[in-house]
Amino acid sequence: MSRTSPSLPDSLPASHVRREPTSTSYEGRSPQLPLADASRAEGLDIEDVLYSANSFWAVLKPVALTMFLASLVVVNVAFATEDQGVSVYAIDDGDADGNGGDSNSVKLGKSLVNALTIVGVICGATFVVVLLYKFRCMKCLFGYMALSSTMLLGLMGGLLWYTALIRWDLPCDYFTFVIVLYNFAFVGVVAIFYQKGIPTWVTQGYLVMISVIMAWQLSRFEEWTGWALLVVLALYDLCAVLTPCGPLRYLVGLMQEYNEPMPGLLYEAELPGHARHHHRIPPSTALRGSERATGALASAGSLDGGCEGDDVRLQAPVGDDGAFSPAMALGSQAHTVHSTSPPSPLDPLLDGTQSSPGGTHLGQHHPPHPSRSLRRVSRSQGGETLLEDGMGSPVEGGNEHGGESERGERGESGRGHGPSEGLSSSSHHQGGTPEQERSIKLGLGDFVFYSVLVGKAALYGFATCAACFLVIIAGLGATLVLLSVFRKALPALPISIGLGVLFYLLTRVAIIPYIDALVSTPIYV
Amino acid sequence: MAAAGLMWGAGLIVFSPISCVFILVVTRRPELVIIAISGAFAYLVALLLSSALWAMFGPVKQTAAIMVVLGVLCQVVMRAVLYRLYHRTEILIKSANHPVLHMPLNDITSSLAAGTGYGLMHAVMIFGSVLASGNSDPGVLFAPSCTRTPLVVVLALLALAFTMMDLSFMALTFLYLRRRKCFRMGVIFLMHSAASGLTILNDVENGCTMSLPLVYVVMVATVLVTFREWRQLNEDT
Numbered sequence: 001m002s003r004t005s006p007s008l009p010d011s012l013p014a015s016h017v018r019r020e021p022t023s024t025s026y027e028g029r030s031p032q033l034p035l036a037d038a039s040r041a042e043g044l045d046i047e048d049v050l051y052s053a054n055s056f057w058a059v060l061k062p063v064a065l066t067m068f069l070a071s072l073v074v075v076n077v078a079f080a081t082e083d084q085g086v087s088v089y090a091i092d093d094g095d096a097d098g099n100g101g102d103s104n105s106v107k108l109g110k111s112l113v114n115a116l117t118i119v120g121v122i123c124g125a126t127f128v129v130v131l132l133y134k135f136r137c138m139k140c141l142f143g144y145m146a147l148s149s150t151m152l153l154g155l156m157g158g159l160l161w162y163t164a165l166i167r168w169d170l171p172c173d174y175f176t177f178v179i180v181l182y183n184f185a186f187v188g189v190v191a192i193f194y195q196k197g198i199p200t201w202v203t204q205g206y207l208v209m210i211s212v213i214m215a216w217q218l219s220r221f222e223e224w225t226g227w228a229l230l231v232v233l234a235l236y237d238l239c240a241v242l243t244p245c246g247p248l249r250y251l252v253g254l255m256q257e258y259n260e261p262m263p264g265l266l267y268e269a270e271l272p273g274h275a276r277h278h279h280r281i282p283p284s285t286a287l288r289g290s291e292r293a294t295g296a297l298a299s300a301g302s303l304d305g306g307c308e309g310d311d312v313r314l315q316a317p318v319g320d321d322g323a324f325s326p327a328m329a330l331g332s333q334a335h336t337v338h339s340t341s342p343p344s345p346l347d348p349l350l351d352g353t354q355s356s357p358g359g360t361h362l363g364q365h366h367p368p369h370p371s372r373s374l375r376r377v378s379r380s381q382g383g384e385t386l387l388e389d390g391m392g393s394p395v396e397g398g399n400e401h402g403g404e405s406e407r408g409e410r411g412e413s414g415r416g417h418g419p420s421e422g423l424s425s426s427s428h429h430q431g432g433t434p435e436q437e438r439s440i441k442l443g444l445g446d447f448v449f450y451s452v453l454v455g456k457a458a459l460y461g462f463a464t465c466a467a468c469f470l471v472i473i474a475g476l477g478a479t480l481v482l483l484s485v486f487r488k489a490l491p492a493l494p495i496s497i498g499l500g501v502l503f504y505l506l507t508r509v510a511i512i513p514y515i516d517a518l519v520s521t522p523i524y525v
Numbered sequence: 526m527a528a529a530g531l532m533w534g535a536g537l538i539v540f541s542p543i544s545c546v547f548i549l550v551v552t553r554r555p556e557l558v559i560i561a562i563s564g565a566f567a568y569l570v571a572l573l574l575s576s577a578l579w580a581m582f583g584p585v586k587q588t589a590a591i592m593v594v595l596g597v598l599c600q601v602v603m604r605a606v607l608y609r610l611y612h613r614t615e616i617l618i619k620s621a622n623h624p625v626l627h628m629p630l631n632d633i634t635s636s637l638a639a640g641t642g643y644g645l646m647h648a649v650m651i652f653g654s655v656l657a658s659g660n661s662d663p664g665v666l667f668a669p670s671c672t673r674t675p676l677v678v679v680l681a682l683l684a685l686a687f688t689m690m691d692l693s694f695m696a697l698t699f700l701y702l703r704r705r706k707c708f709r710m711g712v713i714f715l716m717h718s719a720a721s722g723l724t725i726l727n728d729v730e731n732g733c734t735m736s737l738p739l740v741y742v743v744m745v746a747t748v749l750v751t752f753r754e755w756r757q758l759n760e761d762t
Binding site for chain 1: 554555556558559562563565566569572573575576577579580589592593596597600618646649650651653654655656657658668670676679680683684687720721724725727728740
């Protein structure tokens with residue numbers, strides 16, 4: 001069982017979104033652009049805001065559902081006694097479990113040791129993925145991801161089911177158990193990585209279930225270790241994305257160089273129809289797309305520890321109707337896009353890896369400005385390409401999720417953009433093809449770690465769970481806002497997890513005693 | 526099973542109306558969802574402030590009146606802060622001056638969205654804690670305030686009244702602050718304090734027979750005042 005947890009520490013849900021400073025690169029754009037520039041100079045761009053709002057809502061629904069399911073599962077499906085199933089990942093788990101004699105500072109120290117060990121493994125795995133990507137071992141990456149996803153769904157999902165059967169005293173024969181799990185695991189892998197002929201909701205459901213299973217597994221750490229792991233992961237994400245020596249940055253560079261997608265687990269959320277058909281291309285969006293892509297990639301890498309190497313992202317974007325187009329075989333967003341859009345002059349750049357530089361999109365509708373196209377391509381290598389590729393797919397089970405989140409960010413900016421946003425998202429589409437604009441991708445790493453935080457908060461009480469739930473959503477929104485403000489790669493974990501940990505402590509220390517005092521009468525303020 | 530039915534019933538009493546408003550009004554537009562989340566966050570910060578103040582006042586911690594006044598003050602302040610943030614964002618967006626697109630927001634729907642988020646969080650934090658804790662126990666909890674009705678039902682009825690009042694108070698906040706009638710925020714403070722103060726009657730044995738109907742009277746009065754103020758101030762402008 002423990003073998004199946006390679007994903008455990010690897011998936012770091014780092015959604016990095018990166019923005020590149022936009023400066024005068026937009027001269028010579030279509031007449032609408034100067035307006036965008038002017039408006040940006042004065043304040044927020046309405047299209048940007050509307051698009052961001054739609055993206056946020058599209059991403060919020062699966063994240064909220066996953067957090068809700070994960071908190072229910074974590075609270076209700078647990079052994080009565082502290083189980084030692086995850087002790088293999090912790091060095092001092094036995095001691096940190098609270099033999100009763102340890103003081104809080106000793107417990108904190110031991111939990112930090114555990115957390116640093118796990119994050120160290122994630123970091124090492126990230127470098128392995130980067131190396132695999134560097135030496136173009138795509139089949140290796142893809143095979144590993146498929147294998148780890150099968151193990152995650154089959155073995156860890158089976159453990160969850162088995163625990164539920166024991167906890168709730170439900171009857172189930174072994175034969176049924178094995179057959180159902182076998183089918184569940186393989187259909188899940190096919191739905192996530194292959195996607196042909198499988199409805200979108202099945203794929204999305206499997207991604208949510210993978211996140212819930214991972215979150216359940218991760219939340220089984222003893223309390224101090226679990227919280228220390230979350231904090232250390234958030235800090236690692238911050239460093240991996242924002243520092244020049246981070247593996248994610250290197251991976252981003254590699255992706256720019258190779259222009260190849262990475263396999264990964266990416267949740268594709270559909271944008272509503274009215275958010276799709278913008279005809280103006282806000283420069284900010286463009287930047288966001290590329291930046292996000294880069295960021296996501298970076299984050300993906302950092303989170304998963306090895307996801308960065310998952311350039312061979314297998315996520316094939318699924319269209320609204322789940323229709324699979326041959327172009328999507330590689331799962332690149334670009335493919336999806338291209339499947340529906342007429343080829344642009346820059347299409348050859350995309351190749352299969354999607355990185356559809358924004359220029360492609362521009363080429364479709366506007367004569368590409370040379371500087372911009374160049375910019376775009378370069379950005380695309382880092383950014384748009386990332387967007388297209390949906391970078392940041394975690395290699396290991398867990399990491400994948402991490403990377404996913406970042407990808408999500410990128411994909412979000414890239415994919416979700418309508419034609420107007422096409423610039424940023426690079427390749428997004430040639431012309432605002434419906435498929436390009438209509439979805440946003442989010443990496444599963446974010447899903448997993450947000451759910452772990454909410455699950456651990458739910459283990460203490462309902463008020464902490466509700467407060468952390470809200471605060472994580474607010475943190476996700478704040479990250480998107482900061483992304484549009486700073487226009488550079490930003491990790492998605494730190495803000496949400498930082499706020500989540502802070503509000504967990506504040507709720508536990510201050511709010512719960514206050515509510516208990518109010519409710520005892522009851523007084524309602 | 527009786528306890529499960531009781532919990533579900535109490536939960537539906539509180540969360541059905543506000544959830545209907547949320548689903549029918551707020552989820553239709555993502556901008557309103559963001560405003561609702563901001564409203565919920567505003568309540569959380571207000572709760573945090575009031576619990577911090579309550580913890581700081583050691584000797585008077587047990588005085589219900591102090592708890593009520595401080596709590597209401599924190600909430601009124603946070604509603605005003607929320608409006609201020611909304612207004613500043615509105616100014617930023619309007620400065621974009623797009624020729625075709627307009628930010629599809631107006632005070633009524635925005636205040637409704639903010640009030641929905643605020644009221645939902647209010648109900649979830651206070652009532653939700655009791656509901657969730659009740660699930661783990663086989664028995665049903667009663668309090669001296671209402672010896673014949675389970676505590677969870679009393680709280681559910683109170684929470685329902687307060688969620689409706691939260692919607693009204695947020696609408697009034699937006700209305701008054703938009704027109705820079707800051708002193709009228711005192712009306713909100715008084716109405717909220719009246720409603721919360723009436724719940725102090727629960728301290729008495731079977732006090733809920735007095736407090737519940739009076740709280741509902743205040744709720745109806747609040748809603749009527751809100752409608753009247755909206756109509757009057759909109760006619761004036």
